[in-house]
Amino acid sequence: DDSFGSISPAEFFYRNRQMAGFGNPAQALFSTVRELVENSLDACDLAGVNPVVDIRVRTVAPKTYEVSVTDNGSGVSYEHVPEAFGRVLFGSKFAMCQQRGTFGLGVTMAVLYGQITTDSPVMVETKCGEQPAKRFEILIDVQKNRPVVVSESEGEREGPGTTVTIRLRGNLARSQERILDYVRLSTIVSPHVLFSLSIDDSHIRVGPHTRELPRRSRVCRPHPRAADVELLRRMISASPGIRVREFLVSSFQQLGTRTASRLLRFANIDPNRKTAELDRDDILTLSSALRSFQGIQKPSSDCLSPVGKEPMLTAVRSLFECDIAAYAVRGPTEWNGNPLLIEAVLCVARGFRNTSGSFPILYRFANRVPLLYDASGCVLTKGLRETNWSRYGIMDLGTPVILVHVCSTRIPYRAAGKQSIDTIPEIETEVQHLYRDLGRKLGRLSGSRARAARESRR
Amino acid sequence: DDSFGSISPAEFFYRNRQMAGFGNPAQALFSTVRELVENSLDACDLAGVNPVVDIRVRTVAPKTYEVSVTDNGSGVSYEHVPEAFGRVLFGSKFAMCQQRGTFGLGVTMAVLYGQITTDSPVMVETKCGEQPAKRFEILIDVQKNRPVVVSESEGEREGPGTTVTIRLRGNLARSQERILDYVRLSTIVSPHVLFSLSIDDSHIRVGPHTRELPRRSRVCRPHPRAADVELLRRMISASPGIRVREFLVSSFQQLGTRTASRLLRFANIDPNRKTAELDRDDILTLSSALRSFQGIQKPSSDCLSPVGKEPMLTAVRSLFECDIAAYAVRGPTEWNGNPLLIEAVLCVARGFRNTSGSFPILYRFANRVPLLYDASGCVLTKGLRETNWSRYGIMDLGTPVILVHVCSTRIPYRAAGKQSIDTIPEIETEVQHLYRDLGRKLGRLSGSRARAARESRR
Ligand SMILES: Nc1ncnc2c1ncn2[C@@H]1O[C@H](COP(=O)(O)OP(=O)(O)OP(=O)(O)O)[C@@H](O)[C@H]1O
Numbered sequence: 029d030d031s032f033g034s035i036s037p038a039e040f041f042y043r044n045r046q047m048a049g050f051g052n053p054a055q056a057l058f059s060t061v062r063e064l065v066e067n068s069l070d071a072c073d074l075a076g077v078n079p080v081v082d083i084r085v086r087t088v089a090p091k092t093y094e095v096s097v098t099d100n101g102s103g104v105s106y107e108h109v110p111e112a113f114g115r116v117l118f119g120s121k122f123a124m125c126q127q128r129g130t131f132g133l134g135v136t137m138a139v140l141y142g143q144i145t146t147d148s149p150v151m152v153e154t155k156c157g158e159q160p161a162k163r164f165e166i167l168i169d170v171q172k173n174r175p176v177v178v179s180e181s182e183g184e185r186e187g188p189g190t191t192v193t194i195r196l197r198g199n200l201a202r203s204q205e206r207i208l209d210y211v212r213l214s215t216i217v218s219p220h221v222l223f224s225l226s227i228d229d230s231h232i233r234v235g236p237h238t239r240e241l242p243r244r245s246r247v248c249r250p251h252p253r254a255a256d257v258e259l260l261r262r263m264i265s266a267s268p269g270i271r272v273r274e275f276l277v278s279s280f281q282q283l284g285t286r287t288a289s290r291l292l293r294f295a296n297i298d299p300n301r302k303t304a305e306l307d308r309d310d311i312l313t314l315s316s317a318l319r320s321f322q323g324i325q326k327p328s329s330d331c332l333s334p335v336g337k338e339p340m341l342t343a344v345r346s347l348f349e350c351d352i353a354a355y356a357v358r359g360p361t362e363w364n365g366n367p368l369l370i371e372a373v374l375c376v377a378r379g380f381r382n383t384s385g386s387f388p389i390l391y392r393f394a395n396r397v398p399l400l401y402d403a404s405g406c407v408l409t410k411g412l413r414e415t416n417w418s419r420y421g422i423m424d425l426g427t428p429v430i431l432v433h434v435c436s437t438r439i440p441y442r443a444a445g446k447q448s449i450d451t452i453p454e455i456e457t458e459v460q461h462l463y464r465d466l467g468r469k470l471g472r473l474s475g476s477r478a479r480a481a482r483e484s485r486r
Numbered sequence: 487d488d489s490f491g492s493i494s495p496a497e498f499f500y501r502n503r504q505m506a507g508f509g510n511p512a513q514a515l516f517s518t519v520r521e522l523v524e525n526s527l528d529a530c531d532l533a534g535v536n537p538v539v540d541i542r543v544r545t546v547a548p549k550t551y552e553v554s555v556t557d558n559g560s561g562v563s564y565e566h567v568p569e570a571f572g573r574v575l576f577g578s579k580f581a582m583c584q585q586r587g588t589f590g591l592g593v594t595m596a597v598l599y600g601q602i603t604t605d606s607p608v609m610v611e612t613k614c615g616e617q618p619a620k621r622f623e624i625l626i627d628v629q630k631n632r633p634v635v636v637s638e639s640e641g642e643r644e645g646p647g648t649t650v651t652i653r654l655r656g657n658l659a660r661s662q663e664r665i666l667d668y669v670r671l672s673t674i675v676s677p678h679v680l681f682s683l684s685i686d687d688s689h690i691r692v693g694p695h696t697r698e699l700p701r702r703s704r705v706c707r708p709h710p711r712a713a714d715v716e717l718l719r720r721m722i723s724a725s726p727g728i729r730v731r732e733f734l735v736s737s738f739q740q741l742g743t744r745t746a747s748r749l750l751r752f753a754n755i756d757p758n759r760k761t762a763e764l765d766r767d768d769i770l771t772l773s774s775a776l777r778s779f780q781g782i783q784k785p786s787s788d789c790l791s792p793v794g795k796e797p798m799l800t801a802v803r804s805l806f807e808c809d810i811a812a813y814a815v816r817g818p819t820e821w822n823g824n825p826l827l828i829e830a831v832l833c834v835a836r837g838f839r840n841t842s843g844s845f846p847i848l849y850r851f852a853n854r855v856p857l858l859y860d861a862s863g864c865v866l867t868k869g870l871r872e873t874n875w876s877r878y879g880i881m882d883l884g885t886p887v888i889l890v891h892v893c894s895t896r897i898p899y900r901a902a903g904k905q906s907i908d909t910i911p912e913i914e915t916e917v918q919h920l921y922r923d924l925g926r927k928l929g930r931l932s933g934s935r936a937r938a939a940r941e942s943r944r
C-alpha cells in the first residue's frame with residue numbers, strides 16, 4: 029500500500045535503457061555516436077549552413093571511450109543547455125515537421141549511460157547566435173529527472189555551433205564497423221554534409237556529394253485524418269469562441285470553407301455553432317467525420333524533407349559502384365493524419381560478396397537517418413520479403429541493392445532506440461507499392477540496356 | 487527558441503503508442519485484454535487466493551468493443567485508484583521482485599487508447615480489504631499526466647477484487663485468435679488460475695491445471711553485480727554514516743562480512759572508512775570491484791517465481807497432446823545483477839499441422855506472461871535458430887514444441903509493449919545452454935522409449 033509511487037521518465041529509461049539502444053556496451057557506444065550526430069545535423073538544418081560534422085572516438089582506458097561530436101550548427105542557447113542535456117523528454121523538436129529528433133530523449137540517454145558507467149559529466153561547448161561561447165559540465169539527477177550543472181565557464185569557440193563530449197564504457201571492437209557504416213550511409217540521406225570521423229588513429233572523410241542545401245521542412249497544421257478525440261478536444265479548447273466551420277478551416281490543413289461545409293453537412297453539425305457548445309456526441313461525430321470524409325486532399329509536403337531524385341542518385345553512385353539505378357517515390361500521403369512520403373533507389377551494384385539471397389540487400393532510412401539495428405521486425409524488411417523480386421528479372425543482374433527512405437512528421441518507431449518501424453497498415457501499403465514500382469523501373473532499365481548491348485553487337 | 491519545452495510521459499506514450507502495443511486497432515484490443523489480465527493476476531498473487539479471472543469482450547458498435555476483466559484479487563485502495571488508472575509511470579510494482587507488471591504504464595495505456603478512440607472513461611469497481619466497494623469513472627489528462635475523476639460512487643461487489651471496464655475501437659476479427667491463445671497459454675505459466683473468457687456469444691473456461699498456489703516472490707536486496715555508479719551512489723546516500731564494510735553487508739545480498747572484507751582488500755579500500763567519505767574515485771573503484779570480484783555467490787531465487795517442473799509439465803500435458811516431454815531449468819543466476827532463472831519444457835506433440843521446419847515450434851513466456859508478438863527480434867527466437875536440433879534426433883519424432891519461461895526481477899524488454907526480450911549476453915548464454923540441455927534430455931527420453939518399444943516387440 030505504501031508501495032504505490034511514481035518513477036520519473038529518466039528513471040524509466042535508466043531501468044529500461046535497452047529500449048533506447050543502450051542495453052549493452054557495444055550498442056551504447058554506437059547509440060552515443062548516432063544521438064550526437066543527429067542532434068548536430070538537426071542544428072545545421074536550422075542554421076542553414078553547409079554542415080561540417082566532426083566525430084571523434086578515442087580509447088581512454090580498456091573498453092572506455094571518449095566520444096566527441098562537433099558541428100557548425102545553430103548552437104544551444106544557454107538557458108536551455110542544462111535541461112536539453114540533463115532532462116528526459118525535454119527538447120525543441122516536438123512540433124509537427126520532419127526532423128531527426130523527436131522525443132527529447134536521445135542525448136540525455138547518452139549522458140545517463142556515460143554517467144552510470146564512468147561517473148563523468150557531459151561536456152557541452154556551444155555558441156548560439158550573438159551569445160558568447162560557453163562551456164558546461166552536466167550530470168543528470170535520474171530520480172528527479174533534472175540536470176545538475178557541475179560547472180559553467182567561458183568557451184573558446186568562435187563561430188556558432190556545438191561540441192558535445194561524453195565518456196562511457198563501450199565495446200569498440202564490436203561497434204566500429206557499424207559506426208563506419210552509419211557515417212557513410214548518412215551521406216545517402218544527408219548528401220550535403222561533410223563528415224569527418226576519427227576512431228583512435230584512423231581517420232576518414234565522407235561527403236558532401238552535393239553542394240545544394242535541402243529546403244527546410246516547415247511546421248504544418250494538423251491534417252483532418254489526425255483528428256482523434258484527444259487532438260480535437262485540445263484544438264477546440266485552444267479556439268473556444270469561434271464557429272465550428274471557421275475552427276475547421278483555420279485549425280486544419282487541406283480544409284477550405286467549401287469542403288468544411290460539406291463535411292459538417294455529412295456530420296450533421298450546424299456550421300454556425302460555437303466550438304465551446306459542442307457536446308460529447310458532437311465531438312465524437314466530428315472526429316469520426318474528419319477521419320472518414322472522402323473529399324479531403326492529401327497533406328502538403330511542406331513539412332517533409334525528402335532527399336529527392338538527383339541528390340539521392342548522386343549519393344548512391346558515390347557510395348556504391350552501380351551499373352544501373354532507378355528512383356521512385358510514393359506520396360505525399362498520410363498515416364493517422366501524419367504526412368508521409370517514401371522514396372527509394374534500387375540499383376545493381378558491384379563489389380558485394382556473392383549474396384545468394386532471393387531479395388535485394390536492404391538499407392533502411394527514416395527522416396534522414398540510417399537504421400542499422402532491429403531489421404527483422406521492421407515494416408521495410410517485411411515488405412522486402414513479401415515482394416516477388418524475381419518477376420522483374422533483376423535478381424540475376426548482379427547484386428541488387430535497395431535504399432529506402434521514409435519521411436514523416438512522426439515515424440512509428442517500434443522502440444525508443446529508433447531502429448525499426450512498426451507495421452502500420454498505411455505505411456505497409458505504400459512500401460509494397462514502392463517496391464513494385466522500383467522493380468518495374470529497374471527491370472525496364474536493365475531490359476533496355478540488354479537490348480542496347482545486343483544492338484551494339486550487331 | 488521558445489520552441490523548447492517538455493512533454494509528459496503520458497504525452498510521450500500517446501504520440502508513440504505503437505511502442506506500448508497500441509499502434510493499430512487489432513493489437514490495441516489484444517493489449518487491452520492482456521494489460522488488464524496481468525494486473526488481475528498480480529493482484530491475486532498478492533491476495534494469496536485461488537484466482538478466478540473473468541474476461542469479457544463485447545461488440546457494442548462496428549469495430550467498437552467493451553472489454554471487462556474481473557478478479558478476486560487484492561483490490562485497489564481508494565486513494566490510489568485515480569493515479570493507478572489515470573497516470574503513466576505510477577504503480578505499486580517498482581520494487582525488486584518478480585511480478586508481471588513493472589512500468590506503471592499498462593492499464594493507463596489502455597485507458598488512454600479507449601479515451602482517444604471512443605471518448606469513454608474507464609470504469610473501475612473495486613473492493614480492497616475492509617474498505618467498502620467503490621466505483622470510479624476516470625479519464626486521463628494526457629498533457630499533464632494526471633487523472634480526471636469523472637464520477638465516484640458506491641460499488642456493489644461483496645468480496646475483495648476488481649472489475650475494470652474499457653470501451654475502445656479495435657478489430658476483433660484480427661485479434662480474436664490471439665486473445666484465445668493468450669488465455670490458453672497463460673495457464674502454462676499460471677496453472678493455478680481459473681480463466682473464463684467470453685467473446686460476444688462464445689464462452690470458454692481454461693484452467694486451473696493445479697490447485698497448489700505458487701510461493702510468493704519476495705523483495706530482495708540488490709546483488710553486487712547490479713552496482714553501477716548510479717545505484718551505488720543512491721545506496722550510499724541512504725546509509726551515509728556507516729562504515730563501508732557494514733554498508734556492503736547490510737545493503738547487498740550474498741555479501742557476508744568475510745567476503746566483503748576480501749572484496750574491499752581487492753578494491754584497496756579501507757573497510758573502516760565511512761561511506762560518506764568515499765570520493766569519486768573510490769566509488770568508481772568500488773562499483774567496478776562489486777561487478778567483477780569473483781568470490782560472490784549467485785543471487786537467491788526468493789525474489790523469483792518459476793512455475794516449477796511438476797506444475798509446468800502438468801499444464802503442458804493438459805494443453806497439448808504430448809507423447810514425451812522433458813523439463814530443464816537454468817539458474818538462478820543474474821544479468822547485470824538482476825536475478826534470473828529460465829525454465830522450459832520440450833515435448834513432442836500431436837495435432838499440429840505438419841510443420842516442415844528445422845526448429846521446434848516456440849512458445850515464449852516472461853514473468854508468467856505469454857509473449858505473442860514480435861518474435862523475430864526476441865533472444866528466445868534467436869537462440870532457437872542457433873541450436874542444432876537435428877543432432878538430438880528429435881526433429882523427426884513428430885512436432886517438437888518448446889515452451890520457454892524467463893523469470894527475472896527485471897526483464898529487458900525491447901519495447902514497452904513487453905512482447906520481445908533484448909539479446910543481453912548473459913541471457914543469450916543461458917538460453918543456449920537450456921536449449922541444448924533440453925535437446926539432450928528429450929533425445930534420451932525418445933531413445934529409451936524407442937528401445938522399450940523394440941524390446942516389447944521381441
Ligand atoms: N548539437 C546541438 N546543437 C543544437 N541543439 C542541440 C544539439 N544537441 C542537442 N540540442 C538540443 O537539445 C535538445 C535535446 O536533445 P535530445 O537529443 O535529447 O532530443 P531531440 O533531439 O529533441 O529528440 P530525440 O530524443 O529524438 O533525439 C534538442 O531538442 C536540441 O534543441
Ligand SMILES: Nc1ncnc2c1ncn2[C@@H]1O[C@H](COP(=O)(O)OP(=O)(O)OP(=O)(O)O)[C@@H](O)[C@H]1O
Binds near residue numbers: 529559
Ligand atoms: N485488477 C487490479 N487489482 C489490483 N490492483 C490493480 C489492478 N489493476 C491495476 N492495479 C494497480 O494499478 C497499478 C497500475 O497498473 P499498471 O498496469 O498501469 O502498471 P503496473 O501493472 O504496475 O506495470 P505495467 O505497466 O508493467 O503493467 C498497479 O501497479 C496496481 O497497483
Ligand SMILES: [Mg+2]
Binds near residue numbers: 066067129130134135
Ligand atoms: Mg536528439
Ligand SMILES: [Mg+2]
Binds near residue numbers: 587
Ligand atoms: Mg499492469
